[in-house]
Amino acid sequence: MTLYWFYINLSEPKIRYILKLVLPFGGEMGKFFKVLALVFVGLTLALGGADDAFAKKKKKKPSLKKMKYVGAAKCNGSCHDPYYQAWVKSPHGGTFNLLKAGVRKEAKERAKLDPNKDYTADPHCLRCHTTGYKQKGGFKPAGSKNKKGKDTSTKIDPDEPSLEQVGCEMCHSVAGGSEMRLVMKNSKGKFKKAETEKFGQRWDYANVCTRCHTHKNTPFQPTLHDKYKFNFEERKKKVHQTDKYWTEDNEDQRLEHIKKRNKQTAKSEETPLIIEDWQIKKDKLKFKKGTKPFNKKKKTFNYKG
Numbered sequence: 001m002t003l004y005w006f007y008i009n010l011s012e013p014k015i016r017y018i019l020k021l022v023l024p025f026g027g028e029m030g031k032f033f034k035v036l037a038l039v040f041v042g043l044t045l046a047l048g049g050a051d052d053a054f055a056k057k058k059k060k061k062p063s064l065k066k067m068k069y070v071g072a073a074k075c076n077g078s079c080h081d082p083y084y085q086a087w088v089k090s091p092h093g094g095t096f097n098l099l100k101a102g103v104r105k106e107a108k109e110r111a112k113l114d115p116n117k118d119y120t121a122d123p124h125c126l127r128c129h130t131t132g133y134k135q136k137g138g139f140k141p142a143g144s145k146n147k148k149g150k151d152t153s154t155k156i157d158p159d160e161p162s163l164e165q166v167g168c169e170m171c172h173s174v175a176g177g178s179e180m181r182l183v184m185k186n187s188k189g190k191f192k193k194a195e196t197e198k199f200g201q202r203w204d205y206a207n208v209c210t211r212c213h214t215h216k217n218t219p220f221q222p223t224l225h226d227k228y229k230f231n232f233e234e235r236k237k238k239v240h241q242t243d244k245y246w247t248e249d250n251e252d253q254r255l256e257h258i259k260k261r262n263k264q265t266a267k268s269e270e271t272p273l274i275i276e277d278w279q280i281k282k283d284k285l286k287f288k289k290g291t292k293p294f295n296k297k298k299k300t301f302n303y304k305g
């Protein structure tokens with residue numbers, strides 16, 4: 001029983017850490033520790049079979065109460081690496097940078113914006129240039145503080161874009177990807193559209209683009225320049241240019257179930273979800289009541305019509 005307790009409490013990285021600490025010791029003490037460490041390793045290997053049983057017990061269940069934004073980086077590193085790597089290099093993976101002073105001066109001037117102003121914390125821009133702004137788990141700009149005055153702004157890693165750009169969750173989810181991600185993981189990719197949809201995945205692709213493109217709040221309207229006209233079929237082709245990111249190492253991430261899934265029709269494909277409307281009042285973004293696709297209190301999804 002005690003050994004079992006040790007086993008569950010000393011997960012593998014910890015054992016490796018202990019080994020690292022202990023191995024450099026010399027003399028009798030060193031020997032003693034080495035033997036002890038080896039016993040640990042032996043036990044881990046012997047009891048390895050218990051791993052599955054524990055993994056099953058610990059499997060987190062998705063919950064509508066817990067839906068939140070987690071950032072694009074969470075979709076990388078074993079599930080959708082080629083999608084992530086292609087996205088980093090794509091326009092959506094760099095939307096935060098457009099808000100910096102001096103970037104795209106000409107376009108900003110055309111839209112009557114100040115080309116020398118830093119817009120990276122401006123509520124007028126963040127909804128469409130970052131992920132989950134003003135929603136649970138979403139992006140928080142520099143200067144954000146909690147009630148106690150502690151800095152709560154999102155940490156930005158220049159080598160690993162995530163919440164600070166228009167990430168996966170802005171197109172694939174209604175209120176963040178945390179729970180649909182659990183469904184995907186638990187089913188090892190063999191989920192039905194309806195199963196992830198229940199936890200916030202959306203499949204109304206043509207509709208979701210209008211959250212930003214062609215939204216009445218974008219400063220970049222087609223009246224300013226032809227390039228802002230939005231043709232879904234043409235633009236869709238440019239979103240995931242993953243071809244050159246597939247390698248031997250990530251080949252196992254091919255979506256084996258995609259053909260089956262493509263035969264299914266998700267509810268959001270039949271009836272698209274409503275599109276958020278918002279205003280900036282006293283420098284704060286306020287979503288208009290009843291325009292969010294997911295009602296957090298009632299736990300209901302809101303469709304158009």
Ligand code: HEC
Nearest residue numbers: 098104107119124125128212213215217218219220227228
């Ligand atoms: C309603 C959503 C929305 C809001 C709000 C918004 N943007 Fe954008 N922005 C977009 C979209 C969509 C595009 C891409 C347009 C395209 O290429 O068709 C874009 C493009 C841009 C570009 C590149 C334009 C070009 O032609 O190179 C800049 C710069 C930019 N936005 C800055 C801002 C700034 C600064 C703010 C805040 C004052 C802001 N945006 C607010 C949606 C928005």
Ligand code: HEC
Nearest residue numbers: 072075080083084087092166167168171205236239258261
């Ligand atoms: C700008 C919107 C947008 C963003 C951002 C986005 N996607 Fe997508 N994604 C799409 C669209 C549209 C499709 C459907 C493409 C098609 O049918 O040709 C899609 C399809 C997919 C699919 C195939 C789904 C299936 O089963 O049919 C995967 C997987 C995927 N995206 C992962 C990601 C990941 C991972 C990220 C972030 C790194 C991401 N997406 C970011 C719009 C987006």
Ligand code: HEC
Nearest residue numbers: 091092095128129166170171205208209211212235236238
């Ligand atoms: C959360 C806001 C948001 C959503 C949702 C969104 N976009 Fe964008 N999109 C942007 C912004 C901002 C840019 C500007 C990037 C730039 O100019 O560098 C952009 C740029 C693009 C570009 C690059 C410009 C070009 O034509 O080469 C394509 C393509 C595009 N979007 C397609 C889509 C499609 C298709 C969807 C829906 C499936 C979509 N976007 C949904 C914000 C969004």
